[in-house]
Amino acid sequence: MAARGSEGIWASGTLIQGASSVTGPTYGGTILGTMQEVTLIVDDILVPLPHPEYGDRAGDYLIMGQEIILSTLISDWDPDAVAAAFPNVAAGSVSHPKSGNIPVVTWGPTLTTGVGDLLSARASTLLLVPKDSARHPGLFIYEALPSMRQSRLNWHATADGNLTALITWLAIPNSSEVLAKIAALADMGF
Numbered sequence: 001m002a003a004r005g006s007e008g009i010w011a012s013g014t015l016i017q018g019a020s021s022v023t024g025p026t027y028g029g030t031i032l033g034t035m036q037e038v039t040l041i042v043d044d045i046l047v048p049l050p051h052p053e054y055g056d057r058a059g060d061y062l063i064m065g066q067e068i069i070l071s072t073l074i075s076d077w078d079p080d081a082v083a084a085a086f087p088n089v090a091a092g093s094v095s096h097p098k099s100g101n102i103p104v105v106t107w108g109p110t111l112t113t114g115v116g117d118l119l120s121a122r123a124s125t126l127l128l129v130p131k132d133s134a135r136h137p138g139l140f141i142y143e144a145l146p147s148m149r150q151s152r153l154n155w156h157a158t159a160d161g162n163l164t165a166l167i168t169w170l171a172i173p174n175s176s177e178v179l180a181k182i183a184a185l186a187d188m189g190f
Contacts, residue, residue, distance in 0.1 A: 012036045012131055015072060017084050019127035019140070022188050027127055032081040035072040038128060040139065043067045068171035068179050070126070070141060085146050085167045119145050125190070126169055133185050140181045140188055142174040 015035045020028035044063055051059030074081055126144035130136035147170040171179040181188065 012038060013133075013136075013138075014129045014131075015074075015081075016127040016129060017080070017144075018124045020125065020190055022185050022190070024129065027129065029125065029127065030080045030084075032084055033074055035074060035128065037071075037073040039071040041067075041069040041071065043069070066179065068141070069147070070128070070139070070144070070169040070171070072128075072167050072169075074165055074167050085165075120172060122146065123172060127188075129185065137182050138185045138188060140183075140190070141169065141171045142176075142178050142180065143172045144169040145172060 013035055015032040016027045016029040017032050018029035025031070043066065045065045045067055046061040047064055048058035049060045049062060050056040053059075074085065120143070123143040123145050126141040128139040130138060147168045173179055
């Protein structure tokens with residue numbers, strides 16, 4: 001059971017997959033596009049401890065860690081973003097600018113992540129670089145999984161005709177049991 005923790009709204013910025021450097025513009029990774037309405041959710045993972053004297057209602061909780069979820073509204077689609085955001089898509093594609101910036105997402109005929117496969121095989125670093133990095137911190141997730149579990153494919157059209165979708169990323173611990181870091185880009189120190 002996860003209890004609602006803190007939630008923060010982030011400045012819009014660029015999302016980089018596989019980031020390994022604090023030097024732009026690619027930061028050693030692949031630019032996934034411009035992100036808007038970025039939300040960081042930190043939930044405590046709690047296990048209720050029933051108390052028989054209270055009719056087996058929870059009288060206390062064990063804290064088992066934290067879950068970090070990054071939710072982004074992606075509006076600047078490219079093939080890398082499509083392939084990264086949708087776990088069971090081998091490769092993404094985007095239509096030509098004449099017909100609008102509309103992603104093509106095709107599931108099947110075989111899934112790139114099959115039943116029983118570990119999703120952690122798709123994990124990678126994820127860096128959110130804010131538009132105004134002099135005033136806003138960046139966010140670095142050490143092992144980020146694209147997660148359709150929390151996503152809703154709510155498609156929206158922007159004023160310029162681009163299609164947007166809400167994408168979520170789940171942070172899992174790296175080998176040092178670290179989930180994420182918030183800091184000025186110069187202080188990230190990957």
